[in-house]
Amino acid sequence: MRRILVIALAFALLGAACGGDGNSELVDLAAACEVGDVDGDLDLYNWSEYIDPDLVTAFEADFGVTVNESFYDSNEAMLPQIESGGNDYDLVVPSDYTVTIMSEEGLIIALNKDAIPNLSNLDPAFTGLPYDENDEYSVPYQWGTSGIGYSYDVVPEDWEASWEIIFDPGFAPDVSGRISLLNDPRETMGIALKYLGYSINTTDQAELDEAVELLKGIKDRVKLFDSDQFEDLLVSGETTVAHGWSGDFFAAFDEASDDTYDAYEDFGYGIPKEGAVAWVDTMAIPITADAPCTAHTFINFLLDPENGAALTNFNFYASPNAASEPFVDPEILEDETIYPPDEVFERLEFLADTGDFETNYSDAFNEVKS
Amino acid sequence: MTTRDGSALTRRLDRILKGHAWFVYLFFYLPILVLIVFSFNESRFFTWEALSLRWYRQMFANDNLMAALWASLQVAAVSTVISTALGTAAALALERYKRFLGKRTFDALLYLPVIIPDVTMAAMLLVFFTSLGRQLSITTIVLSHIAFNISFVSIVVRARLANLDPALEEAAADLYAGRWQAFRKITLPLIMPGVLGGALLALTLSLDDVVITQFVKGPDTLPTFVFGLIKRGVTPEINAVSTLMLTASVVLVLGSLALQRRN
Amino acid sequence: MTTDGPVTAELEADAERAESRRGLFLALPSYIYLLFLFALPLLIIGVYSFASRSRTGMPKLEAWNLDSITKLFTDDLIRSIFARSLIVAILTTAFCLLVGYPFAYYIATRSEKTRNILLVFVMIPFWTNFLVRTYAWRVLLGEDGLITELGRFLNLWDSMLFTLPAVYIGLVYGYLPFMVLPLYAAIERLDWSLVEAARDLYASGWVAFRRVTLPLTKQGIIAGSILVFIPSLGAYVTPDILGGAKTTLIGNYVVNQFLTARNWPLGSSVSMAIMVVMLIATIWYFRSGAKTL
Numbered sequence: 001m002r003r004i005l006v007i008a009l010a011f012a013l014l015g016a017a018c019g020g021d022g023n024s025e026l027v028d029l030a031a032a033c034e035v036g037d038v039d040g041d042l043d044l045y046n047w048s049e050y051i052d053p054d055l056v057t058a059f060e061a062d063f064g065v066t067v068n069e070s071f072y073d074s075n076e077a078m079l080p081q082i083e084s085g086g087n088d089y090d091l092v093v094p095s096d097y098t099v100t101i102m103s104e105e106g107l108i109i110a111l112n113k114d115a116i117p118n119l120s121n122l123d124p125a126f127t128g129l130p131y132d133e134n135d136e137y138s139v140p141y142q143w144g145t146s147g148i149g150y151s152y153d154v155v156p157e158d159w160e161a162s163w164e165i166i167f168d169p170g171f172a173p174d175v176s177g178r179i180s181l182l183n184d185p186r187e188t189m190g191i192a193l194k195y196l197g198y199s200i201n202t203t204d205q206a207e208l209d210e211a212v213e214l215l216k217g218i219k220d221r222v223k224l225f226d227s228d229q230f231e232d233l234l235v236s237g238e239t240t241v242a243h244g245w246s247g248d249f250f251a252a253f254d255e256a257s258d259d260t261y262d263a264y265e266d267f268g269y270g271i272p273k274e275g276a277v278a279w280v281d282t283m284a285i286p287i288t289a290d291a292p293c294t295a296h297t298f299i300n301f302l303l304d305p306e307n308g309a310a311l312t313n314f315n316f317y318a319s320p321n322a323a324s325e326p327f328v329d330p331e332i333l334e335d336e337t338i339y340p341p342d343e344v345f346e347r348l349e350f351l352a353d354t355g356d357f358e359t360n361y362s363d364a365f366n367e368v369k370s
Numbered sequence: 371m372t373t374r375d376g377s378a379l380t381r382r383l384d385r386i387l388k389g390h391a392w393f394v395y396l397f398f399y400l401p402i403l404v405l406i407v408f409s410f411n412e413s414r415f416f417t418w419e420a421l422s423l424r425w426y427r428q429m430f431a432n433d434n435l436m437a438a439l440w441a442s443l444q445v446a447a448v449s450t451v452i453s454t455a456l457g458t459a460a461a462l463a464l465e466r467y468k469r470f471l472g473k474r475t476f477d478a479l480l481y482l483p484v485i486i487p488d489v490t491m492a493a494m495l496l497v498f499f500t501s502l503g504r505q506l507s508i509t510t511i512v513l514s515h516i517a518f519n520i521s522f523v524s525i526v527v528r529a530r531l532a533n534l535d536p537a538l539e540e541a542a543a544d545l546y547a548g549r550w551q552a553f554r555k556i557t558l559p560l561i562m563p564g565v566l567g568g569a570l571l572a573l574t575l576s577l578d579d580v581v582i583t584q585f586v587k588g589p590d591t592l593p594t595f596v597f598g599l600i601k602r603g604v605t606p607e608i609n610a611v612s613t614l615m616l617t618a619s620v621v622l623v624l625g626s627l628a629l630q631r632r633n
Numbered sequence: 634m635t636t637d638g639p640v641t642a643e644l645e646a647d648a649e650r651a652e653s654r655r656g657l658f659l660a661l662p663s664y665i666y667l668l669f670l671f672a673l674p675l676l677i678i679g680v681y682s683f684a685s686r687s688r689t690g691m692p693k694l695e696a697w698n699l700d701s702i703t704k705l706f707t708d709d710l711i712r713s714i715f716a717r718s719l720i721v722a723i724l725t726t727a728f729c730l731l732v733g734y735p736f737a738y739y740i741a742t743r744s745e746k747t748r749n750i751l752l753v754f755v756m757i758p759f760w761t762n763f764l765v766r767t768y769a770w771r772v773l774l775g776e777d778g779l780i781t782e783l784g785r786f787l788n789l790w791d792s793m794l795f796t797l798p799a800v801y802i803g804l805v806y807g808y809l810p811f812m813v814l815p816l817y818a819a820i821e822r823l824d825w826s827l828v829e830a831a832r833d834l835y836a837s838g839w840v841a842f843r844r845v846t847l848p849l850t851k852q853g854i855i856a857g858s859i860l861v862f863i864p865s866l867g868a869y870v871t872p873d874i875l876g877g878a879k880t881t882l883i884g885n886y887v888v889n890q891f892l893t894a895r896n897w898p899l900g901s902s903v904s905m906a907i908m909v910v911m912l913i914a915t916i917w918y919f920r921s922g923a924k925t926l
Contacts, residue, residue, distance in 0.1 A: 047598070047601075047602075048595070048598030048599050048601060048602055049598070049599060049602040050602075053432075069434055070587075070588075070589065070590060071434075071590055071594070071595065071598040072584075072598065073597055073598045073601045074892060076690060076891070076892040076893060076895055077584055077585075077892060079689045079690055079691075079895070080493070080496055080585065080689070080690055080691055081496075081506075081585070083689050083690075083691050084496055084497065084499075084500035084506075084691070085500060086496070086499060086500045086504070086505060086506035086510075086586075086588075087505070087506050087588060088505075101688045101689055102689075104688070105687075105688060105689050107689070183873065183878045184893070185889075185893060185894075219879070222877075222879070223795055223877060224795045224877025224878060224879065225873075225877060225878035225879065226873075226877070226878065227601075228600050228601050229600070229768070229771075232414075232415055232416075235415060236415050236416060236417055236775070236776075237776060237777075238775055238776055238794070248602070251602075252414075252415075255413075255414045255415075256413070256414075256415060353688060355688065356686060358894055358895060358896075359686065359894050359896050359899070361894075362889055362890070362893055362894035362896070363710065366710060366714070366881045366886065366889070367710060369878070369879060369880050369881040370710060370713060370714065370880065370881060379838060380838070383838070386735075387735055387738060387739040387742075388739060390735050390736060390739065391735075391736055391739040391740070391751075394732060394736045394809075395754070395755075397806065398755065398758045398806075398809075399758060400773060400779070400780075401758070401766050401769035401770050401773060401806070402758045402761065402766070402769070404769040404772050404773060404779075405761065405765060405766070405769045408772070416771075416772045416775075417777075456662050456663040456666060457663065459659045459660070459662060459663060460659070460660055460663040460664075462659050463656045463657070463659035463660035464660070466656070467652060467653065467655065467656025467659070468652075468653075468656075469653055469656070470653040470654070470656035470657040470660065471653070471657050472657075472664070473656070473660075476660055476664050478912070479664075479667050479668070479671065479672060480663070480667065481912070481915060482667075482671060482672075482675065482908065482912075483667070483671055484859070484860070484863055485863050485907070485908050485911040485912060485915070486675070486904065486908055487867045487884060487887045487888075487904045487907060488867065489887055489888045489891050489892070489900070489904075490678060490887065490891075490900065490901065490904035491674075492891075493678060493891055493897060493900070493901075494674035494675055494677055494678035495670070495674050497674065497677050497678070497681075497691070498670075498673065498674035498677060501677075513670055514670070516666065516670070517666070517667065517670040517671050520663050520666065520667065521667075522860070524663070525815070525856050525859070525860065526814055526815050526818060526856065528852075528856070529815040529818050529819055529852045529853050529855075529856040529857075530818040530819070530822060532819075532852040534822060549655075560822070563817070563818050563821050563822070564818045566749075566752075567752070567814040567815070567817065567818050568814075570752075570753070570756045570814065571810075571811070571814055573756075573760070574756060574759045574760060574810070577759075577760050577762075578759070578762065578763045580763070580764070581888075592762065593762055593763070593764070596762050596764055596765065597764060600764055600768070605765070605768060608762065608765050609765065612761035612762060612765050615760060615761060616757065616758075616760070616761060619757055619760050620757060623750075623753050623757070627746075627749065627750060
């Protein structure tokens, strides 16, 4: 047994040692990429159903390469796959706080901006964001908010969305037992913090404790915690108020509507007046890439105005690509909860990595659920 | 054993057992019915709208889904065959041989994959494969599935072997010249229900595993693909795939049973 | 033994050695496989229990400490979560045994051909995806679901979705085949002449069952219970989807450490603790079972 232990230790150390090699070489390679260059097939590691399949086909036809897609469903599932280097992914789609982690841990490379001229199409509001202050490592893909979806059975159509509907037991009409909250410590602790007037990225244990007490107090009002099907449960009438991501709600409303029925007459989505969580998914090139030029070309391809709009028309999330707006469906573009006006935008806060305090959020959420 | 004496009590007990069995089958198939019915529903939601083949069309057009299905079937087939062979041999060794080098360690080792939380096994296999410098691929998925399936197979086979009379095998050993023949003619048929059960269990576990596969995967298998799709709320396509797989397995099973009957 | 000549003793020793070689030969492939693809990785993760959390999740192999281990023994939250999960697992196992035994008994007492068909039809539903099946239960148990309608018609129950009964229905549904397979294997090879004899001996069928059938199928009961108990203890998807994720179970807790909190050291040490508890429980079960039954 002792021999096995030694071997295991050796393996573990080996695994730790061969983490970050080959990085500088890749940066050099990427630096030589010209606009429109391809240097091999693209291994794309993306969230499921996040890209219009027609766009992939168009890219393959235009540049004569194959795009191999793999999928993940959370940043935390993607991170170890990239860090371990077990797959040669050329492009990943990490969310905001994950970009910080990946760049600081040396898991993604600095981009060669010369190879991505379409960067100029980006809305200036989406440059220099806190997770990647110098826009060195990532290019915004799409963005959205997490707010409240609700049925007009309980609130008037001109209701100004507020977290009160969840946290205030005196709210009329009573929605107790008909509420769903996201099953995610950062998001759900986040709204409680927001309601209390604190930052969603607080690292103050006292503030977090207060949020725990608040959530515990209203736990009986909550029917379930769910991050996957909250939109379907709202549309099918199982819940009347749901905390969740904007695009999922709109996709569900759209899907439920047909020639004879308009789900938008029965359901709405709002960004609460107290403020809410916003997120940005980005494109980044991992150090495992073996076709860095194709990856740059793909980023540039998606930043094209029409292609950027195609993404938004496909999944109802806003595009950070300002030049794409003329090509976005007018209904989506005019929806203030997808493309919020400036004063709403100011109330939004992006999730940031809180370092070791992340474990406190996780404990707090388990505390709520005990 | 239906021929056992038919007192009124036994008959009544048999009726109750039969009723219970039908109830359990209903329990097993109710969700399956839901799934089949809604695979033909026009709407994406679980409210009936109209009969439609929309999801079947979409399923066949979805290359990623088809690739995942194919990968899943390959993984399940290979890992079931290998783990059934290894697991059965392990069960025989443990039940039929009083002692051999490291038997006790082996016995304990064989239980560990069953009692480890799957996410832990997932994390450790990821670290292991990548520290070996191995590329993650369909092979790493198969290797991982075998690693947990060996144990499940051996547990089922051992349950079968435990009270089986060794005298039968000894008599067979006297009767036939070789051990192999004795095994093939006597032991194997006797433990076959256990082996079959173990194989079925292995197949099921392989077709269902999400967490471990998600960590060690190269290409997506059906479960990991479905896991991502459900996040985006596109389930009827999956219902269509499931219905198709069900139909295929029922046809396969009935076909092989019919063949057996003819021989 | 002393009366045996030296030649016989030597022959016996030889035979024994040959026997032990054959045993090892049979075990060797899986032995080697599990050493490399299980024991070795397990030791790596064991080592991780003493490492410190990194931002990406995979621990840094420096700054060795006992934090995760200490937390295991001092944290009230972990203890209460563990206790809760234990109750869920025990109840699920009991329900599966109650439902599964008569079911397996029925299948095992049919004719050989029917038996095989019945058994395969137990497994077929489980070749569709686990998640899809669990979501189908959401439909059945939901506001307009078939089972809810039935309950309302009988005036017995309303929608059970996102309550504890729904969790148990889901768990029993998911793990019942694990109980049925070994039970079937054990009952099928029962020596019926013994049961017959017992029936003649004891007046009541129940006593015959309790004194003869049950002990003879003990191995199946133990195997089935282990196969159900263990995944129930680690269950996290079913409680989330059907129970509404309102209470954390130990399975959720471990998964959260790996996939949300990015705290692999704590995840590793909790897993190790679970494994130790289960190993002890299994061994204890075997030992006591062998004596009392």
